[in-house]
Amino acid sequence: MEMTFKTFLARPEWFLDNTVAPLVFTIVALVYFKTLQMQNFTLYAVFGAGVAGMWATTLWGSGNAIEFERWGGTLEYTLVSPMRLWKVVLGRALTYAVLGLVMMAEVMALAMIIFSIPLQIGNPIAFLISLIATTVSFTVLGMLFATTFVLSRASRSLKNLLEPAAFALCGVMYPVAVLPFWVQLVSFSLSPTWGMETMRATIQQEVLPATFSWNLFWLMIITLIYLAISWFFFRVVENRARVKGELEKI
């Protein structure tokens, strides 16, 4: 994590991509939602933008880090080392998930300072638990995507496709209930949806323990499923990388 963080800081363009650019998106969202004079402003606009920032950072981090390794020729050195690839990617994904949390804090600070939005959280402890669970879930999801980034040279396009798709499918800025039923089936198989639902449940003034527990339960179950799939994919990816031998092609 230390080296990933140092690499991140050493690249001003990455810093701009992950801290300044999402803030611009957030400002647009906040202005838009505020104009609508909608209820639950905090629920959708502020935390929606925050989770969007977390998601973008995690996905960007896991995807770009692998692509960056491929460009730099360090991916081969990583694969011939005794360290298993999943551990290396876990370190990368976790670093970017933590940076995603910084992003969330940035958004909240922006909402409070620039837009004078009072942020009231119904149950701060439950909120903290849901935030940690969502961060872990994003980390695991980042690892899952990273497996495809190891073998595919189209990783940047895939990342660009996944970012808005997740915003739309996971109800980042609106409740999933407004989506068509068949789309909701897809939405509820994605962990960011449950992460959003869990956090929203803790922000409301009267936090319902049953709703919170139910959302948290599914967030954890889906995260565990992602973990199992990514563990399997890592084995497949390592074997395929050795068989195909195309890692150095950029």
Place this chain on the structure above:
Amino acid sequence: MSPRPVIEVRNLVRIYESEKGYLRKKKASIRAIDNVSFEVFEGELFGLVGPNGAGKTTTVKVLCTLLTPTSGTVKILGHDIMRHAEEIRPRINVIFGGERGLYWRLSGKDNLRYFAYLYGVNHRDVDSRVWELLDLVGLSERADEKVENYSRGMKQRLHIAKSLINNPEIIFLDEPTQGLDPEIAHSLRRLIKNLTREGKTIFLTTHYMLEADELCDRVAVINRGQIAALDSPDALKKYVANHVIIEIEAYGAVQNNVKDIEAINGVSLVTLETMEEKQLLKVQSENGAIVSSVVEKLGKANVIDVRIREPTLEDAYLKLVGARDKAL
């Protein structure tokens, strides 16, 4: 007691599958390594030489567990690379050559620290190990500088330090001096030679014959994926022991001249190299008295220098590679 083999390669074949075309894709296969067998012994500096595309890098990648063989067996330190890669990896290290493979925006010290973690070096020993290696390769004073500010030679020295981070028993060096200026290449070769004094086994690929001659205990010549010869540099030179090398510098020598010279009785190999505006013609012959015939065959070319010298490892290599190419 005979030295124990630490690298055992038996009938190794590696085929790359690729696709041709855009809309109607056709599968194509390239036989990069074709039925190769050899052994490398503990503490030996073993060279694999060959032209570009001969299969050197593919061989290194298979041996260091990055690639799977299509067929054949490879054992490293007694372990099969297919079944026991996780036992092999902590005990070997590799340099793939070129400037890539380092984190350019991190310092040299941080690069080594990162690879120390990858190789499971004890956390308490990491810093001392890193400084020890930076001292060894002469980079201590630039340790905190970003690698992007390093010269090519410094990056190669950092690669060498990186390859020693886990104190490996075998180091694979894939063309480590490629693109370096002669002075830096010389200091790097000295560094490599010193490693064998510490008992390390080194597997070196290169296409610089001088380097192979200077460093290696034994050399395998690989061409088109097959081993053309394997022996000590001195023994390989015997392939051209009864030959002399006639070197002719000229302006205007062309490929047709080469064909004419090859037809002269006693000539075994002719190569033509272009050096800016002039050409260097190398003729291997059992008979030094054919010089006038060779010059005569150059016709209108303007001959500016003629030398006759003893054969070197490079001449032996050219004969081995050239003879094989002719046969194919």
